[in-house]
Amino acid sequence: LDYQGAPTGTDIECEGWRQEAALRMLNNNLDPEVGEDPENLVVYGGTGRAARSWDAYDAILAELRELDDDETLLVQSGKPVGVFRTHEMAPRVLIANSNLVGKWDDWTHFHELEAKGLIMYGQMTAGSWAYIGTQGIIQGTYETLAELASQEYDASSLEGRIVATGGLGGMGGAQPLAVTMNGGVCIAAEVDESRIERRLDTGYCMERADDLDDAIEKAEAAADAGDPYSVAVHVNAADMLEGMLERGFTPDVVTDQTSAHDELEGYYPSGYTVEEADALRDDDPERYVEESLDTMERHVRAILDLQDAGAVAFEYGNNIRGQVEEHREMADAFDFPGFVPAYIRPLFCRGKGPFRWVALSGDEADIHRTDEAVKELFPEKEDLTRWIDLAQEQVQFQGLPSRVCWLGYQAADASETRRDGGGDAAGAERLTERARFALRINDLVAEGEISAPIVVTRDHLDAGSVASPHRETEAMRDGSDAIADWPILNALLNTAAGADIVSVHDGGGVGIGNALHANNHVVLDGSDLAAKKARRVFTTDPGMGVIRHADAGYEEAFDEAEESSVAVPMRDRTEGGE
Amino acid sequence: LDYQGAPTGTDIECEGWRQEAALRMLNNNLDPEVGEDPENLVVYGGTGRAARSWDAYDAILAELRELDDDETLLVQSGKPVGVFRTHEMAPRVLIANSNLVGKWDDWTHFHELEAKGLIMYGQMTAGSWAYIGTQGIIQGTYETLAELASQEYDASSLEGRIVATGGLGGMGGAQPLAVTMNGGVCIAAEVDESRIERRLDTGYCMERADDLDDAIEKAEAAADAGDPYSVAVHVNAADMLEGMLERGFTPDVVTDQTSAHDELEGYYPSGYTVEEADALRDDDPERYVEESLDTMERHVRAILDLQDAGAVAFEYGNNIRGQVEEHREMADAFDFPGFVPAYIRPLFCRGKGPFRWVALSGDEADIHRTDEAVKELFPEKEDLTRWIDLAQEQVQFQGLPSRVCWLGYQAADASETRRDGGGDAAGAERLTERARFALRINDLVAEGEISAPIVVTRDHLDAGSVASPHRETEAMRDGSDAIADWPILNALLNTAAGADIVSVHDGGGVGIGNALHANNHVVLDGSDLAAKKARRVFTTDPGMGVIRHADAGYEEAFDEAEESSVAVPMRDRTEGGE
Numbered sequence A, B: 001l002d003y004q005g006a007p008t009g010t011d012i013e014c015e016g017w018r019q020e021a022a023l024r025m026l027n028n029n030l031d032p033e034v035g036e037d038p039e040n041l042v043v044y045g046g047t048g049r050a051a052r053s054w055d056a057y058d059a060i061l062a063e064l065r066e067l068d069d070d071e072t073l074l075v076q077s078g079k080p081v082g083v084f085r086t087h088e089m090a091p092r093v094l095i096a097n098s099n100l101v102g103k104w105d106d107w108t109h110f111h112e113l114e115a116k117g118l119i120m121y122g123q124m125t126a127g128s129w130a131y132i133g134t135q136g137i138i139q140g141t142y143e144t145l146a147e148l149a150s151q152e153y154d155a156s157s158l159e160g161r162i163v164a165t166g167g168l169g170g171m172g173g174a175q176p177l178a179v180t181m182n183g184g185v186c187i188a189a190e191v192d193e194s195r196i197e198r199r200l201d202t203g204y205c206m207e208r209a210d211d212l213d214d215a216i217e218k219a220e221a222a223a224d225a226g227d228p229y230s231v232a233v234h235v236n237a238a239d240m241l242e243g244m245l246e247r248g249f250t251p252d253v254v255t256d257q258t259s260a261h262d263e264l265e266g267y268y269p270s271g272y273t274v275e276e277a278d279a280l281r282d283d284d285p286e287r288y289v290e291e292s293l294d295t296m297e298r299h300v301r302a303i304l305d306l307q308d309a310g311a312v313a314f315e316y317g318n319n320i321r322g323q324v325e326e327h328r329e330m331a332d333a334f335d336f337p338g339f340v341p342a343y344i345r346p347l348f349c350r351g352k353g354p355f356r357w358v359a360l361s362g363d364e365a366d367i368h369r370t371d372e373a374v375k376e377l378f379p380e381k382e383d384l385t386r387w388i389d390l391a392q393e394q395v396q397f398q399g400l401p402s403r404v405c406w407l408g409y410q411a412a413d414a415s416e417t418r419r420d421g422g423g424d425a426a427g428a429e430r431l432t433e434r435a436r437f438a439l440r441i442n443d444l445v446a447e448g449e450i451s452a453p454i455v456v457t458r459d460h461l462d463a464g465s466v467a468s469p470h471r472e473t474e475a476m477r478d479g480s481d482a483i484a485d486w487p488i489l490n491a492l493l494n495t496a497a498g499a500d501i502v503s504v505h506d507g508g509g510v511g512i513g514n515a516l517h518a519n520n521h522v523v524l525d526g527s528d529l530a531a532k533k534a535r536r537v538f539t540t541d542p543g544m545g546v547i548r549h550a551d552a553g554y555e556e557a558f559d560e561a562e563e564s565s566v567a568v569p570m571r572d573r574t575e576g577g578e
């Protein structure tokens, strides 16, 4: 692999920055600093890929280099399949990954089609070219744990609390740092030594313990002293939790981020080294799956037992509950909640989600300029300022410099914006939080304070972009968990609003057939066109979160719609229906 | 119901013709002449609805009346859920109906959610407001039977041939007329007398027989004389086919269009009158389903036995084979082919599909003007001219006057077009068949030769808009039947290209979880904006058919791409892969 991540600087290979942004973001996903296994095109989350094959990757790049400002490239499960004339306000790239007709929408059919070279697992941000390494998830994990501290302990930090978890992969690797940033202590099980080394190298995890006794001892000492501390243990997560139960040790919090959503290529069964398990997978995949599911069953049982013993337990989006409920008929698997209904949904009701932005220049100074801008723009948000300061100190950049923070709808006056993307009665209208910040960045690019365009994108996990009954839409108030009209409307609407890349994926963190979700990118190149796109997309995208949750009957969403004048056509009827 | 179908004339209630078109098309779906059961909002195909409830219908109309030329209305399973600012080239309405996350994507979950008022069955053109009554399907059925005559009998008509079928509903009611337009003889079983009366009233079926013996006798006499003839029998289709076997009578062709895709609300079990069966459905839905599936099993067995006896058998898109394979474990259910691989796929490879257009004025003269235009524009297409002449004679208008004919990609010079929607090097480029005709209509509207705008739309069954392993994508050459990335890309791309309404539906003719498909409308109001939209959409839409079939390795699609300069990014590799 002769290949070193995204091109940087202010010279471009493509006809315009929108195409160049797609090219750089795709390459950034595969930066050895960012993706987990770039040689195999794997970005994160088990087998989440950026392109179907290296041939397909080459062809995508070739098409992007030729693509005109009014053309649109189509990508079907990581392979370029068409180019059509559209127009400037339309997306430059449209992506559909891993989608299967419902009756065939499972791993068995997916793996058959994958073996024929016809489909690719896009995960969430892998196939949509929006992954930014562990720095992407770190902020979400930080927010979730802060919300947990507030709800469960009425505290502003996890000081003195021990969190036990598993999995130090692309996403899970953020856990130890997110715990210590919240002042707490983390014990993390990981079977793959190279993953442990990586998290130690990048400072995401502080130490590695020789064995579980050693880890518990050090963790308890740190917790007693009120010090932030994280330690990795080279052990299967199921075995570790059972070991804690045997020892009568109950962590304050228990969760997990092994790749349990994929029983064949994600999760490791107990009783095997990684090498032995990899060999078993090749030789006898059916036996692998059985062993893997057996371990998951013990794993979930241990989480439930720790919960009984007093730990706060939650599932962290890997569908481990769904797996054992389905394949091991474990009736009480869902007796501990998912993280979304527990900690995230109130934010979704207000259109808040993980807004992320990337400096295409590769220049860290560009992100530092945006850090200042976001603090200036929202001086009243203390948690945001604290997060930006902590991130500057503790979160290493990986690949193209980027940042994440949670922003929502919350319409307000936009008098400070120069290029407002309006065109009709502009300035009179209020703008969303996301739009105000995007327009500010766009101004800074136009004025040369930022050296090259910034791309704004987000996780597929967002307020109005996903249907996932075991995660983002678990236990919706009206029971609409499985309705997938919403992510499709999200993708169509953001296409209509002028996003530059739009994608729709099946699967993701909870596995094939368990979720449908959409994503988008907007390139802020300082132009009026970018302002027009940003104004619209950063209204429609959080707006979908508000209307989706209003439709399900959440008060917070009605409040947001009221305060921010979001149209909810059958509002009276919806409210009356409760 | 105080309500009489679509408003007509040249005065509009909405801010512009694009919104007005949506309003008129929705109302046209529910015109008592067009829809099967407008009082219950049912348009056709079992329970395919135009809106979720009458409240939702009222709210949609209210929103459409207010909608600005740069706003977009969102419809989620027949209910309006949002309005956002987009721009003029974006769609005015975006629709997602009946979509469920894969694991929950079945009738059980659908009916649960439907009972809670959270979802609606959109069928194909019902929930996307593109249904035009039986006149819509008649041309597809006519084309299919003409292709059958050519392939099976090397003949240009069905003269002297007897077709046995079942179901005279919204779609199936077209069968007798399509057979007689092809010169053949049709015997059709239908359990519901009111449906028989309706087809007799509108001239779609010639006669009704007292019993099967009577029907066979009359059919044989007509076939011997070489006369076109159609006869309806008031009997369960399964019983009729078994009756034919008992009598040793083998029709030349056997097929079926009962609503077998829905075992509870579509198909009638044998041994009950319609009234008795309706009562059973209310009292004991589980027993209804069992009886219904038992009858389907006998029904499919009879089709297979008739095939063995020498009849040409094909499934006509109601998933009766899939139903008995799944629920009655009938291993040889798929031993007779679906109509798409048998007769339609070669057309799809060239982007050909059922292009339909509707006169918003309500004035039949407008359609007659387009009839002339299509004949003038394609003088070399003799079958098209014959079809238009036959349709003028034999196909009654229902609701807003409309017409269907199959048009494809086939790029050619567009020198005769005045408003060409180009903007860059316009005129130099060649245009697709669909674009040329749409631009011609747009010119005629601009010049006042047509009194009000024309809407162009199509069936969801089209070349590049559907994934349906039991129908449109059955037995794809590369095995990609179940991959649903394509309809999603179709909807995203047509949104990007400027279609005025875009929709994505799960289900349709083959039932929930068995298909995903997309549709669009373009309003030709004589403006340059309409020309721009038409030029793009009528390239992207048939273009998706060409690239989808090229990707699957079909020669005809490669030929079309070659002749019409359709970009197929990995073409060399795709061809090499075979």
Ligand SMILES: NC(=O)c1ccc[n+]([C@@H]2O[C@H](COP(=O)([O-])OP(=O)(O)OC[C@H]3O[C@@H](n4cnc5c(N)ncnc54)[C@H](O)[C@@H]3O)[C@@H](O)[C@H]2O)c1
Pocket (backbone or CB within 6 Å): A036, A044, A045, A046, A047, A137, A140, A166, A167, A168, A169, A170, A171, A172, A173, A189, A190, A191, A192, A195, A235, A236, A237, A238, A257, A258, A259, A260, A261, A262, A266, A267, A268, A269, A270, A295, A316, A317, A318, A319, A461, A508, A509, A510
């Ligand atoms: N909460 C969220 O928002 C969110 C976001 C993305 C992903 N996820 C889910 O979290 C999971 C982890 O994602 P990732 O990107 O880190 O995946 P990954 O595949 O990169 O990493 C998973 C890690 O778990 C380890 N592992 C597997 N089985 C184990 C076991 N039994 N014991 C100990 N270690 C084991 C693997 O060695 C690997 O390092 C996935 O299921 C993913 O879908 C959640």
Ligand SMILES: NC(=O)c1ccc[n+]([C@@H]2O[C@H](COP(=O)([O-])OP(=O)(O)OC[C@H]3O[C@@H](n4cnc5c(N)ncnc54)[C@H](O)[C@@H]3O)[C@@H](O)[C@H]2O)c1
Pocket (backbone or CB within 6 Å): B036, B044, B045, B046, B047, B137, B140, B166, B167, B168, B169, B170, B171, B172, B173, B189, B190, B191, B192, B195, B235, B236, B237, B238, B257, B258, B259, B260, B261, B262, B266, B267, B268, B269, B270, B295, B316, B317, B318, B319, B461, B508, B509, B510
């Ligand atoms: N081939 C295609 O392109 C295509 C297009 C649309 C629909 N379809 C499918 O064809 C079927 C019919 O569609 P439709 O719109 O006419 O549906 P519909 O529900 O309007 O009509 C079905 C008719 O079948 C009759 N029927 C039901 N069970 C019967 C039985 N056992 N014996 C005799 N009659 C029976 C009903 O009384 C009804 O009149 C559906 O499954 C539909 O999904 C096919």
